[in-house]
Amino acid sequence: MHAILRQACSARPGVVLRPQMARSRVFRAPHLSRTLVTKRYTVEHEAVEYDDTTGLGVVCLTDHAQSSLGDVVFVELPTLGTEVSKGDQIGAVESVKAASDIYAPVSGTVEEVNEALSSQPGLLNKSPEEKGWLCKIKLSKPDEMEGLMSEEAYKASWA
Template sequence: MFSSLRQVSRSTSALRSAQRSLRPAVFLPGRTLVTKRYTKEHEAISFDDETGVGIVSITDFAQTSLGDVVFVELPEEGSAVEPGQSVGAVESVKAASDIYSPVSGEVVAINEELGSSPSLLNKSPEEKGWLFKVKLSDPSEVDGLLTAEQYKEHCES
């Protein structure tokens, strides 16, 4: 997400916040495993094996580093995305940063609430502030992303 994140302050509170929010995988009642992975650019994806759909968000570390979010640009539904492709942007009072797709596939939904309430990214970046849903063209791409522990180490370095 942040090609220029190194220019944004990496505060201790951002690290603590990121550590609290890391959840590598969760089981949903009556459902298959949902895998959660991260990018070095501070996007997260929760991938559901059963549906083949991933929910992309920014991490809590990213929103803390950005500060108050004032604008979010999202990809269009139906658009094709590739790993590492810039698909939108987040603007805050401190910085503007691109959003990068962590995987390849088709955007099947966007979080339209962010248009009128971009602050959802600050309040709940990985839940209510999700960015878009993507139907993965190659689910194995998720395996190449950072685990929660690897992401934590990346944020600390």
């Protein structure tokens, strides 16, 4: 189309314009799949964000938990490959105010830990549910997510 316009604008009298063949362009959408990401909470102030496509749950402390703890100075994380059951202790957090255990909100295998927390434990205060995530667990029982609290229920539990 642009080539035809360029020709028309630059054509001199007596020059015949040649129509150009329109190129057919086929748009093929990539294979689309449904992904469901669910975030649930525990009464112990842990949260897990589960992606049903990967089967991974990202475990973190809630913003309410970090504000209750105060300035975090040390984080103990689980070991890679550890098999955990829902409710097992998987780590600990120490702050200037208190120390608190971290419990597995779901069952599965620890696939990844946030190594940045060993040198920057303050990430839990700055961004507890994003940059301050604790570990990623490959869920062995995804249906356990249904037994955890929604955000509304969690907020109502401590409000």
